[in-house]
Every structure is written in C-alpha cells, then in structure tokens.
Amino acid sequence: MVQKQISTNHLKKESVLIINIHDGYGHIEYDQNEIVELAKSANFEVIKAIDVKVVTPNPSFYIGKGKVDEVKELKTILNFDHIVINQDITPAQEKKLSDITKSTIIDRTNLILIIFSQRAKSYEGRLQIELAQLEYLSTRLVRGWTHLERQKGGIGVRGGPGEKQIELDRRMLRDRVKQLKEKLKKLTQQRAMQRQRRRKSGVFTVAIVGYTNAGKSTLFNELTKHKIYAADQLFATLDTTSRKLFIPPVTPLVISDTVGFIKNLPTTLIESFKSTLEESTNADLLIHVVDSTNEEKHDHINQVNKILREIDADKIPQVLVLNQIDKNNTLPQKDRDEYDRINRIELSAKTGHGVEFLKQALVEYEANFNNREKPNYDENF
Ligand SMILES: Nc1nc2c(ncn2[C@@H]2O[C@H](COP(=O)(O)OP(=O)(O)OP(=O)(O)O)[C@@H](O)[C@H]2O)c(=O)[nH]1
Ligand SMILES: [Mg+2]
Numbered sequence: 001m002v003q004k005q006i007s008t009n010h011l012k013k014e015s016v017l018i019i020n021i022h023d024g025y026g027h028i029e030y031d032q033n034e035i036v037e038l039a040k041s042a043n044f045e046v047i048k049a050i051d052v053k054v055v056t057p058n059p060s061f062y063i064g065k066g067k068v069d070e071v072k073e074l075k076t077i078l079n080f081d082h083i084v085i086n087q088d089i090t091p092a093q094e095k096k097l098s099d100i101t102k103s104t105i106i107d108r109t110n111l112i113l114i115i116f117s118q119r120a121k122s123y124e125g126r127l128q129i130e131l132a133q134l135e136y137l138s139t140r141l142v143r144g145w146t147h148l149e150r151q152k153g154g155i156g157v158r159g160g161p162g163e164k165q166i167e168l169d170r171r172m173l174r175d176r177v178k179q180l181k182e183k184l185k186k187l188t189q190q191r192a193m194q195r196q197r198r199r200k201s202g203v204f205t206v207a208i209v210g211y212t213n214a215g216k217s218t219l220f221n222e223l224t225k226h227k228i229y230a231a232d233q234l235f236a237t238l239d240t241t242s243r244k245l246f247i248p249p250v251t252p253l254v255i256s257d258t259v260g261f262i263k264n265l266p267t268t269l270i271e272s273f274k275s276t277l278e279e280s281t282n283a284d285l286l287i288h289v290v291d292s293t294n295e296e297k298h299d300h301i302n303q304v305n306k307i308l309r310e311i312d313a314d315k316i317p318q319v320l321v322l323n324q325i326d327k328n329n330t331l332p333q334k335d336r337d338e339y340d341r342i343n344r345i346e347l348s349a350k351t352g353h354g355v356e357f358l359k360q361a362l363v364e365y366e367a368n369f370n371n372r373e374k375p376n377y378d379e380n381f
Contacts, residue, residue, distance in 0.1 A: 013043060013044065013045040014043075014044055014045070014081040014082060015044065015045045015046075015047045015078075015079075015080040015081050015082075016039050016044040016045070016046055016047065016080055016081065016082045016083065016084045016106070017047055017048050017049075017050070017071070017074060017075075017078065017080045017082075017083050017084070017103075018035055018036060018039060018046055018048070018049035018050070018083075018084045018085075018086070019049075019050055019052050019063065019071070019083060019084070019085045019086070020032050020035065020049055020050065020051045020052065020086055021052055021054050021062075021063070021085065021086055021087045022051055022052070022053055022054075023053065023054065023055060031263075031296055031299075032049070032051075032086070034234075034262075034263075034296075035049075035084065035086040035108070035111075036049060037213075037233070037234055038084075038108075038111050038112065038115065038234055039084050039111065040233070041115050041233040041234040041235060042111055042114045042115045042118065043118065044082070044084070047078050047080045048074065048078060048080075050070075050071075050074075052064075052067050057089075057093075058093075059093075060093065060096050061093055061096055061097045061100070062085070062087065062089045062090075062093045062097065063097070068097070068100060068101070071083065071101050072100065072101055075101055075102060075103060080103065081103065081104070082103055082104045082105070082106050083097070083098075083101060083103045083104070083105050083106065084106045084107075084111055085097075085105060085106070085107055085108070086108055087107065087108060088107045088108055088109050089105070089107055091139065091140045094107065094140075108264075108266075109136060109266040109268070110136065112235075112262065112265070112266055112269065113129070113132060113133055113136055113266070113268075113269070115234065115235050116129045116132065116235060116238060116269065117129045117130075117133065119235055119236070119237075119238040120238055120239075121238065121239055122239040123187075124184070124187050124239070124275070124276070125238050125239045125276070127180055127183055127184055127187070128184065128272045128273050128275075128276065129272070130176075130180060131177065131180040131181065131184065131272040132266070132268045132269050132271070132272035132273070134173055134176060134177050134180070135177065135268040135271070135272065136266075136268050137173065138170075138173055138174075138177070184272075184275065187275060188274075188275040188278075191275055191278070191279075195282050198254060202370060203252065203253060203254050204251075204252075204253040204254070204284050204285070204365070204366040204369050204370065205253065205254045205255075205256070205282065205283045205284050205285075206245075206253055206254070206255045206256070206283055206284065206285045206286070206287060206362065207255075207256045207258055207279055207280040207283035207285075207286055207287070208220055208255065208256065208257050208258060208286075208287045208289060209258055209261070209280050209286050209287070209288055209289070209304060209308070209313075210260065210261065210288055210289035210290060210300075210304055210321075211260060211261055211262065211289075211290065211291070211294075211300035211301075211303065211304055212234045212235050212236075212260025212261065212262050213232065213233070213234055213236070213260065213291065214260065214289040214290055214291045214294075214300070214323060215230075215289055215291060215323040215324060215349045215350070216237065216257055216258065216260065216289045217229065217230035217236065217237050217257050218230045218323075218349040218350055219287070219289055219321065219323065219349035219355075219358075220241070220243075220255065220257035221349075222349050222350075222352055222355055223245060223255065223355065223358070223359070224243045224245055224255065226241075226243055228241055228257055234260070234262070235259065235260055235262075236260075237257055237258070237259055237260065238259050238276075239259075239276070240256050240257065240258050240259070240276050240279045241256065241257045242254050242255065242256040242257075242279070243255055243256075245362075247359050247362060247363055250363075251362065251363050251366045251367075253362065253366055256279050256280075256283070258276070258277075258279055258280055259273065259276055259277070261303060261304050261307045262303070263299070263300075263303045264303075265307055270307070270310065270311070274311070277311045277313075278311070280308070280311065280313050280316075281311050281312055281313045281316075283313075283316060284316070284317075284365075284369055285316065285317050285318075285319065285362075285365050285369075286308070286313065286316050286317070286318045286319070287318075287319050287321055287358070288301070288304060288318050288319065288320050288321065289321045289323050289349075290320065290321065290322055290323060291323055291324050292322035292323060292324055292325060292328070292346065293324050293327045293328060297322075301320070317341070317365065318343070319342060319343060319344070319345060319358070319361050319365075320343065320344045320345070321344075321345050321346075321347060321358065322344070322345070322346045322347070323347060323348065323349050324348060324349070324350070325346050325347060325348045325353070325354065326348040326350055326351045326353065330346065331346075331353075332345070332346055332347050332348070332353050332354025332357060333345070333346040333354070333357075334346075334354075334357040334360075334361070341364070341365070341368075342357065342360065342361035342364060342365075345357045345358055345361065
C-alpha cells in the first residue's frame with residue numbers, strides 16, 4: 001500500500017510521469033499539451049510523458065498489462081513521485097494501478113482540484129474548493145479523509161484505514177460537507193443581494209469569460225489599469241474580481257474577471273463554484289476571450305459555450321474577443337452582427353492594440369442597455 005501523500009504546496013518540486021491516453025487512431029479526448037500544462041501549473045516537474053493506446057480499457061488498470069510493466073520499469077529508472085493520467089479512471093482501477101506501480105495516481109479531475117486548492121485565496125474560494133475535494137473524496141472510499149483534515153488543502157491521500165475508520169471518516173465527511181454547504185449558501189445570498197443593489201442602481205455589468213490562459217486577466221488589467229495576477233499557467237485566476245470602469249466621457253459599468261474554463265470542467269467543481277460562476281450568469285454582457293493563436297481555439301470556444309449553457313449564461317449577449325494578435329502581427333479588427341452590434345473583435349490585451357474597439361463596444365452596449373439619457377459623469381470620478 002502506498003502511503004505517500006501529495007502535498008499541494010511543494011517546496012521541492014514533486015515529479016510526475018504523464019500517461020497520455022489515445023485510441024490509436026489519432027483521436028485523443030484531451031489535448032496532450034494541456035495535461036502537461038496542467039501538471040506544470042500544479043507545480044509538478046514533468047519527468048516524462050508517454051503515449052498509451054487504449055482501445056478497450058483494461059478492467060483492472062485501465063491501461064494494458066504490457067504498459068503497466070513498462071511504467072513499473074520507468075519507475076525504477078526515473079523514480080517519479082506520481083503518475084498523472086489524462087483520463088478519469090475508476091477508483092478501483094486507480095487503486096490497482098497505484099499499488100502495482102508504487103506511485104500515487106492523479107487523474108484529470110484530481111489534478112484540476114489540486115490546482116484550484118493551490119490558488120484559492122478568498123474565504124469563499126477556499127470553502128468552495130474544500131467542498132469540491134470532499135465530494136471527490138466521497139466517491140473514493142478507500143481514502144482517509146482524516147489525513148486531509150490534518151493537512152489542509154492536501155488531497156489524494158492513499159492508505160488503508162480500517163473499516164471503522166472509514167465509517168468514521170464518512171460521517172465526518174458528510175457533516176463537513178453539510179457545514180460547508182450552509183456557509184456557502186450564506187455567501188451566495190450575500191452576493192445575490194449585492195447584485196440586486198447593482199441592478200437597482202441600473203449599473204451595466206460585464207463579465208470577462210473564456211478558456212483558461214486566454215488572456216482574461218491581462219485584458220481586465222488593460223481595461224481597468226488594475227494589477228491582477230496574470231501568468232502563463234492554467235487557472236491563474238480563481239476568485240472573481242470586480243471593478244468599476246469609467247470609459248470617458250460617460251459610461252460607468254462594473255466589470256469582472258472570472259475563473260477560466262477548461263474542457264470537461266469537473267462537475268464537482270461546477271457545483272461547488274456555482275456562486276463564483278454566477279457572477280457570469282448575472283452579467284448583462286459577456287466578453288468571451290479566446291487565444292487566437294491556440295490551435296485548439298475552436299474547441300475552446302465550443303467548450304466555453306457549453307459550460308455557459310450549463311450555468312444558464314448562454315442567452316447573455318456576447319462579444320467574442322480574439323486575443324493575442326500581436327503574436328501573429330495582424331491588425332486589430334471589429335465586426336458587427338446583423339443588428340449592427342459589435343460581436344467580434346481582434347485585439348492584443350498585452351499591447352493594448354484594438355482595446356479601443358472593445359471600449360467602443362462597451363459604450364454602445366451600455367447605451368442600449370440603459371436606453372436612457374445618460375447623466376454627465378465626472379471623468380475623474
Ligand atoms: N503575446 C501576448 N500574450 C498575452 C496576451 N494576453 C495575455 N497574454 C499572456 O498569456 C498568459 C495568460 O494570460 P492571463 O491574463 O493570465 O490569462 P487568463 O485567461 O486570465 O488565465 P487564467 O486566469 O489562468 O484562466 C500570460 O502569460 C499573458 O502575459 C496578448 O495579447 N499577447
Ligand atoms: Mg486570469
């Protein structure tokens with residue numbers, strides 16, 4: 001039994017072997033670069049990535065027996081700490097694979113949970129990630145939750161507490177889940193009240209949404225001259241930040257930077273982060289940011305729209321922002337739809353080129369939204 005625990009704030013980087021699953025016909029469910037980026041974003045050192053063909057999953061290990069032997073051999077040579085697998089495998093397969101390779105197994109959901117737990121800064125964010133982790137653990141009965149309690153933020157605990165211990169853990173887990181849900185409910189109500197106040201005052205609210213690492217925070221910073229952490233890593237932003245934005249001479253609005261989306265965002269996370277995601281659901285306009293240089297950009301756009309549908313935000317007007325045009329040296333551009341609304345902008349959040357088109361779009365949407373004589377706001381408010 002492997003007793004090793006995945007710590008989430010590594011002083012010394014822990015190392016991982018990545019197993020990329022594909023079906024042998026060039027079809028891969030997940031982008032291979034993405035799983036490497038996810039592992040790096042979780043602060044792991046990626047020692048090696050191997051491609052493994054799986055046509056029919058092996059019931060015991062998910063990957064075939066021959067591959068299991070290869071991984072065992074790699075373990076003796078490379079001595080990595082954990083195995084990251086770009087599939088969500090069953091708890092039973094995970095346990096068998098872990099025992100035979102003497103490594104902790106981190107599936108895609110667990111990896112995303114680890115990143116979220118490292119990033120959560122706000123009180124609400126921490127409650128949300130703890131809830132998501134516990135919901136994830138509750139499906140994996142062999143894991144000892146009490147260990148998690150001792151090491152806050154830790155996840156992926158292996159080890160075999162006795163039956164009694166598991167029962168005890170289960171009860172504690174249920175109690176804690178209940179407690180967390182109650183605390184989060186209160187916070188959600190507070191947020192709803194804040195939004196209601198905003199609505200009453202007729203403030204136009206805009207949410208910047210998009211795939212992780214598209215450049216949402218960079219764009220938010222460029223628009224608001226704020227300094228949110230923006231970095232070349234997945235899920236750099238976890239907590240929603242809202243700022244008032246005055247576009248001279250008249251438009252006052254509230255703009256929010258939000259958590260990034262990813263393909264098949266684990267449902268435990270969607271559930272737990274509902275109130276954060278609701279910041280988008282309740283916006284009057286969405287700025288959907290895409291990294292225009294990413295080969296997977298069409299898939300990313302579809303994935304983001306899919307999640308927006310899941311959180312009932314798909315009816316909100318959207319401006320698609322194709323970001324990072326500086327990388328291709330192309331010129332900023334704006335397009336309008338059949339109602340003459342700006343619906344697509346090519347810009348660079350980094351250099352600021354084309355951001356004036358976005359500001360123009362915001363002014364127009366806001367004017368439409370309020371459809372009223374606008375008061376003369378002081379530019380320097
Ligand atoms: N060259 C170039 N790089 C950009 C541009 N916009 C963002 N980036 C870079 O892309 C990376 C991700 O940017 P962020 O603003 O953190 O992206 P995000 O969408 O907020 O990402 P998450 O919060 O992790 O979901 C950073 O390294 C930015 O410097 C751009 O217009 N041009
Ligand atoms: Mg961000």
